[in-house]
Amino acid sequence: MAKPKKKKNQTFTRRDFLKGFGGGAIGAAVTPSLLAQDKSALQTQEGKIPLFTKKQIALTVNEKKFTLIVESGETLLHVLRERLNLTGTKKTCGRGECGGCTVLLNGKPVYSCMYLAVRADNKNITTIEGLAADGKLHPVQQAFIDKDAYQCGFCTPGFIVSSVALLNTNPNPSQEDIKKALSGNLCRCGSYVKIYDAVSAASKSTRRP
Amino acid sequence: MNKFKIAEPQTLEHVTSLSSEDTTYKLMAGGTDLLGEIKDGIIEPEIVVDLLSIPGLSYIKKDRSGVRIGALTSLVEVAESTLIQNEYPALHEAALSVATPQLRNIGTVGGNLCQRPRCWYYRDPQVQCRKKGGSRCFASNGRNKYHAILGGRICHIVHPSDLAPALMVLDAKVTISTPQKDKTVPLVDFFTLPSVNVRRENILAPNELVKEIILPPVKRGEKSTYRKLKERSTWDFALVSAAVKGIVSEGIFNNIKIVLGGVAPIPWRLERAESLIRGRKVRINSVKQAARRALADAQPLKENGYKKELVEAVLSRAVFSLV
Numbered sequence: 001m002a003k004p005k006k007k008k009n010q011t012f013t014r015r016d017f018l019k020g021f022g023g024g025a026i027g028a029a030v031t032p033s034l035l036a037q038d039k040s041a042l043q044t045q046e047g048k049i050p051l052f053t054k055k056q057i058a059l060t061v062n063e064k065k066f067t068l069i070v071e072s073g074e075t076l077l078h079v080l081r082e083r084l085n086l087t088g089t090k091k092t093c094g095r096g097e098c099g100g101c102t103v104l105l106n107g108k109p110v111y112s113c114m115y116l117a118v119r120a121d122n123k124n125i126t127t128i129e130g131l132a133a134d135g136k137l138h139p140v141q142q143a144f145i146d147k148d149a150y151q152c153g154f155c156t157p158g159f160i161v162s163s164v165a166l167l168n169t170n171p172n173p174s175q176e177d178i179k180k181a182l183s184g185n186l187c188r189c190g191s192y193v194k195i196y197d198a199v200s201a202a203s204k205s206t207r208r209p
Numbered sequence: 210m211n212k213f214k215i216a217e218p219q220t221l222e223h224v225t226s227l228s229s230e231d232t233t234y235k236l237m238a239g240g241t242d243l244l245g246e247i248k249d250g251i252i253e254p255e256i257v258v259d260l261l262s263i264p265g266l267s268y269i270k271k272d273r274s275g276v277r278i279g280a281l282t283s284l285v286e287v288a289e290s291t292l293i294q295n296e297y298p299a300l301h302e303a304a305l306s307v308a309t310p311q312l313r314n315i316g317t318v319g320g321n322l323c324q325r326p327r328c329w330y331y332r333d334p335q336v337q338c339r340k341k342g343g344s345r346c347f348a349s350n351g352r353n354k355y356h357a358i359l360g361g362r363i364c365h366i367v368h369p370s371d372l373a374p375a376l377m378v379l380d381a382k383v384t385i386s387t388p389q390k391d392k393t394v395p396l397v398d399f400f401t402l403p404s405v406n407v408r409r410e411n412i413l414a415p416n417e418l419v420k421e422i423i424l425p426p427v428k429r430g431e432k433s434t435y436r437k438l439k440e441r442s443t444w445d446f447a448l449v450s451a452a453v454k455g456i457v458s459e460g461i462f463n464n465i466k467i468v469l470g471g472v473a474p475i476p477w478r479l480e481r482a483e484s485l486i487r488g489r490k491v492r493i494n495s496v497k498q499a500a501r502r503a504l505a506d507a508q509p510l511k512e513n514g515y516k517k518e519l520v521e522a523v524l525s526r527a528v529f530s531l532v
Binding site for chain 1: 210211212213214215216217218220222223224226227234240241244245247248249256257258259261285308309310311312314315443444
């Protein structure tokens with residue numbers, strides 16, 4: 001199958017975008033005229049469905065609102081790391097198996113490498129950078145430090161985000177609950193025992209009497 | 210990923226009125242399998258049709274005819290539904306056994322049933338196997354540890370869905386949106402063997418899609434379970450799995466239905482074992498023997514003969530959990 005040819009008039013690149021808007025604070029200054037909407041449409045008997053290769057989305061990341069134009073094949077992970085400079089979320093396997101890219105999407109853990117950015121429109125995202133508040137680490141982050149729950153540390157953000165998702169819905173998890181909640185995260189160094197200890201310790205420190 | 214365009218249809222009719230001859234588009238539900246195929250380079254669609262833009266297809270509803278599950282209901286919603294847990298434990302256990310929390314939050318019921326096989330020859334972009342339009346099945350004489358022991362013949366994939374055996378044992382029906390009227394078929398008629406069409410695993414044309422799953426009301430005293438054996442217990446596809454439903458009293462199954470996963474290109478009903486178990490006091494040896502006799506015509510490949518023994522084990526565990 002032939003790959004669709006890139007349209008000649010699409011001169012607006014991600015790099016220009018980052019240069020123009022300074023990478024982080026991407027505001028509403030982006031006008032729809034920049035959208036370079038693909039004109040073609042998918043013909044059905046019920047009418048035409050417009051096709052696009054770029055789309056403007058508005059999303060909330062760590063309680064900050066962003067409006068930006070994303071490409072059809074761009075993942076949420078790519079937007080977070082390359083467009084918003086939130087590099088705490090890791091790209092590791094890139095195929096939805098290891099959990100290094102785990103973020104909270106409307107409060108639920110998902111693999112941001114297997115989630116198209118266009119779908120993040122109007123969604124609320126929390127990344128590892130959004131967990132600490134008022135200069136204080138999240139109890140799970142503190143517990144990972146206290147329990148020495150990592151070696152190389154590359155999987156750590158994903159593990160912490162999955163753990164936070166667990167404790168948000170189940171403040172008093174059993175060891176089995178913890179294992180199940182973290183089943184979608186891999187640690188190649190094999191720090192699992194200490195990771196489970198850390199989550200258990202965090203649950204005790206956050207539990208209300 | 211290849212450069213694809215995205216279409217966001219607003220209605221099912223938008224999708225079903227697409228051309229069935231057009232090979233440039235692919236339908237995407239949760240996308241956790243489709244995006245994997247695109248990333249791996251085994252498909253290069255020009256257009257991805259995002260079904261999640263169609264409203265109203267995510268629900269679990271109970272009425273007199275049973276329970277209806279919308280095709281775009283996420284796996285986590287099925288796994289966490291107390292209605293499903295109480296009345297259809299096999300489906301609850303199957304949904305909970307799919308992949309990981311991150312994937313269950315995104316993956317859908319319809320997508321789980323329509324996911325493509327995990328055969329490593331199919332998933333290898335360098336290999337042009339029969340399923341991808343080539344002329345041979347590389348698993349038949351190649352590495353075939355995870356492949357089919359039944360029903361393969363020209364293509365030895367196993368169906369990867371956990372929900373499929375569970376839903377089939379529960380006598381689920383599936384409503385399909387087609388270019389004509391919607392049609393409802395028993396799930397057993399939904400999946401197709403490679404000998405029917407080696408390029409696909411079910412009866413859907415490119416412009417047809419699963420709209421709803423219908424579960425019949427549970428009969429009095431009916432119990433069900435789904436058991437799955439994996440090489441890696443934390444998260445894996447099934448080596449073999451067993452969905453069992455029946456009515457048991459005093460250690461005797463008055464009726465029993467068994468559907469296996471991981472052994473064939475479709476969920477595999479084990480009628481012979483059912484008739485050997487039904488009406489007699491269940492004992493570990495009799496269940497194992499029933500499994501052995503039911504698999505007498507299995508044709509394991511060079512590396513997957515062990516699956517016959519795993520069937521004995523998984524069936525015993527499933528059957529005894531209901532006694």
